[in-house]
Amino acid sequence: MKILVTGGSAFIGSSIVESLSNDHEVLAPSSKELDLTKSIMVTPYLKDNNFDFVIHCGNHHVHPAIKIGRDHLIKDPFDPLMILEVAKAYQGNKDIDNANRHLTKLLGIWDNADEEYIYYKEAKKLWKELNTVKEPA
Numbered sequence: 001m002k003i004l005v006t007g008g009s010a011f012i013g014s015s016i017v018e019s020l021s022n023d024h025e026v027l028a029p030s031s032k033e034l035d036l037t038k039s040i041m042v043t044p045y046l047k048d049n050n051f052d053f054v055i056h057c058g059n060h061h062v063h064p065a066i067k068i069g070r071d072h073l074i075k076d077p078f079d080p081l082m083i084l085e086v087a088k089a090y091q092g093n094k095d096i097d098n099a100n101r102h103l104t105k106l107l108g109i110w111d112n113a114d115e116e117y118i119y120y121k122e123a124k125k126l127w128k129e130l131n132t133v134k135e136p137a
Contacts, residue, residue: 001025004051006036006058009094013057027051031058065089080109084123096130103127 001024007013008028017028027049035041036058046054069086073079087102106123113120 001052004054006056010057014094016055016057066093078109080106081119084119100130
């Protein structure tokens with residue numbers, strides 16, 4: 001079967017994509033590849049691909065933790081623990097570029113931090129996870 005999964009890079013959508021991909025042809029375009037808010041893009045995409053099923057997990061709302069964190073960082077842009085939490089929220093939302101951007105800023109702030117500081121260690125570990133190239137299985 002040919003299946004379209006919208007929101008395939010988010011938590012639930014990515015789990016669905018992973019579980020169906022072994023037995024089916026699964027397409028999970030990013031919102032840049034298929035903007036669901038523009039019917040002029042959606043209709044031709046659906047017609048061109050002739051899907052058997054569409055599983056809609058797409059959501060245009062920003063993850064609440066990201067919104068709260070961004071709002072806080074407007075008031076206090078160098079709050080390291082908030083930057084770390086926002087980076088983790090972006091990672092959970094599969095937005096690796098923004099997670100990396102926040103972690104890079106954070107590690108710059110903590111440039112001379114004690115190597116044993118637990119949050120510094122957590123930030124370094126997360127940055128390393130996000131930037132390590134994984135070998136194909």
